[in-house]
Amino acid sequence: MSTSITTNGTKSATVAKGNKAGDAATWADERLGLAKANKLMSLRKVFPDHWSFMLGEIALWSFVILLLTGVFLTLWFKPSMGEVSYQGSYDQLRGIQMSEAYASTLHISFDVRAGLLMRQMHHWAAMLFIAAMLVHMMRTFLTGAFRKPRELNWVIGGLLLLLGILEGFAGYSLPDDLLSGTGLRIADGLVKATPVLGSYMSFFMFGGEFPGDVIIPRLYIAHVLLIPGLLLALIGAHMLLLVYHKHTQWPGPGRTENNVVGEPLMPIYMAKAGGFFFMVFGVVALMGGLMTINPVWRFGPYNPAEVTAGSQPDWYMGIAEGLLRIMPGWETHIFGITMSWNIFLPGQIGPIALFAIVLAYPFLEQWITGDKSEHHLLQRPRNAPTRTAFLAAMITLYGLLWAAGGNDILATQFHVSLNAITYFMRGAIFVVPVIAFILAKRWCISLQRHDNDKLLHGYETGIIMRSPEGGYSERHLPIADARAYKLTARERDEVYQGVNGTDANGVDAPNARVDGLRARLSRAWFATNVQKPTVAELEEGHHHAEAELEYEHAAGLDHQADGHQYDGRHDVAGDDLTHKH
Amino acid sequence: MSDHHDLVVPEATEEPIANPGLPEHLPRPTDVDPVAEKRAERQVATLFGLSALFAILTCVAYFAVGKYDAFLGLGASNVALGSGLGLALLSIGAGLIQWSRKLMSDHEIVEMRHPASSSEEERSEAVAAFEQGLEDSGIARRPLIRNSLLGAMGALGLPAIVFLRDLGPLPGDKLQHTVWKKGMRVVQDVDGARIRPSDMQIGQLVNAEPEVFFETNSEGEPVIEGTELLQEKAKAAVILVRMHPDDIKPWKGRENWGVDGILCFSKICTHVGCPISLWEQQTHHLLCPCHQSTFDLADNGKVIFGPAGRHLPQLPLAVDDQGYLVATSDFTEPVGPSYWERG
Ligand code: HEM
């Protein structure tokens, strides 16, 4: 920075004279000590660049858009279930009894200019928010960015996703149209299935029997105050930790575990991220203007005796819906009580278990691998085959459940029997993820092999050489230094051997069993991974290439037929095939 | 510095290829060519100018485009405002990004990392401070104080929970009863019209409700209205279907629950409570649109497919002295989603 601020306590701090901005900065610093904040988070803080680092940013900016559009909606929305007769400008519903919430949503949609735009932007941004969080989470997972010291930020991220989904469900319920009321009815059924307390919980939630007249005001305050407050606090913590840990980076020339290479917050990232905010905002505005979403006026007010066919919740509820749909109808009636496994398992245990696994994942992996060191360099997904395969299995499961959540739509679109789809899904969710796991793991490992081939034998030029004897072979050329370095810039995996690998005497039995399990898991985790070549292997590879070259000379070629001439990848003047060490 | 304070760096010797170090900075055309620089500057300023223009156009559209005009089946005002705002925002965004990419210095900077943990000194200082605090409080030496404090804090949790008691009334037996009772007429849900058996064809399904939903008291006020109406509807909505009497296989005790092949079932799904409406008259199957539970109405509303765990409750029917369909009692079991004490 060009300005330097000094304070000596007696004289007022001085910045470059006659500079308005400098004067203002001095004024503020003398009262707030702002310049000290620059130590905590420098204006020139370095952030590394990669397209995938943008995903979290999309989530952040969608949240900001939700705050802005949401506040606009609160100016007209009436969170009340009191009944009114609709008198607004939408002809088809005029004179019909409905809740004030629904009537005010119609008012926002038809009688407030830009009201429909804000409603639709709010809804699109909500979808984008959750989608971006999910994809951001996958990126973090695939690249190992959740490893020490960032495990807690992973947990915060998981909570953000959970809260985002709850917030979305609360918002979706607010307009009190037929679809949102049906969603609440399903929530009521889920709550009632809770062992022992179900009906009490339902009555406390709805202030009496479903639907009651308090659920919309209660959801409203959760939607505009409680959950956004929590989200804001957690997002703040997420960002603070991000700054404290400094962003991870991809390995590459000059990038190590001990540094971070990139461009400074001010001005580059202020401009880039700020510009990106406007881009996301702009895209959401176009979507709100051009793409209809949740046209509540078509559904009509909520009526517990009516439903529309093919009703679908927002996409992020899809897997809960799928779980509910494919679960067999198991219910136990015994000793005068009813236990609804068909709802309790998919509706309560399933989602809780799923989230528990997500939140605990970094700790589970750490326990299996025994890895206790800090990691700031990202891993390529192929270099963590088991983890990548696990995600492939999870995505497959997610996709299947999501499809199951639309089984009626699949059935009518593809003319398949609904029952057949459901039976298929019941089996598929157990089988297909396993297949996906195996395929993904193999694929990763073959990519790893391919990387090693490139390091040891060079890349395939696609140039076929004919030897004097008439044999043909493809020319391989060494890859550039920087690329070769990138390929080797990863750690060697170490299989955990177990403390009592050789003698089992010292350790008592239960511990030994846990330890044995851990060693076995670690083997399953790592054993088939391909490790990067050792120095010796690499040298041998190069000798081989040199030998080939000499052979060509001996064969009487008057210049190096190294192939660079033909593939045009780089200038070959003064190049020989030996690798530069 | 202590051991744990150093990052674990793999030993350089085992690395097959040494880190070649940061590549040299290559200048961009805008760094070396004043023409390119000027052009980029103009581009950025043009984008900002465009943005302002779109912002103004958006305001014009706010007043100029009629609220109720349509455009391609969408609200014209909505399309105009969304497009204008969107383009204004996108132009600013594009301008900022172009500025940062083309004109701001793009020299990479290296910043060193430090381990997340504190240094050994900082840690022992903190531990010492904490222990001194503990020591001064004497909490370890006075378990009586510590335990009674913990007890008091725990007890404070009770009012926090008890105060929530009035969130809602207790369920009591509300979930076991509906407004149906002996003699209550079964009427059309749209207009409250009474139904004679002869009004229904074989294979027909009628959405029906108890007549009390349409009754008014002496002052002309509805007997049940508002929230209460919704609550009762959520339990009492029914469907009437007429099948060939020979197709019906009633359970024991249900032989006389129908009238000429007309049966009445709860409309509320026993899964999680959606109203059911998709009727296949050939198979007598009723399908719930929410999660596709399928009930066989010729066979006592038994579940034949899907996640529901229980048959649909059936309402016993008769004909009153004026020839209209009536219930002969309330449902004999709770309707709607299951709950623990339902039995
Ligand atoms: C942070 C995440 C948020 C999400 C995921 C979210 C999601 C939603 C959704 C899906 C709707 C239904 C929109 C529709 O009618 O189609 C909604 C409605 C609403 N939201 Fe949000 N929202 C969020 C934050 C906020 C905030 C911060 C506010 C206000 C301060 C707010 C205020 C409202 C209001 C007033 C409605 C009802 C208006 C209407 O439906 O027309 N929301 N929200």
Ligand code: FES
């Ligand atoms: S509510 Fe009917 S199947 Fe789920």
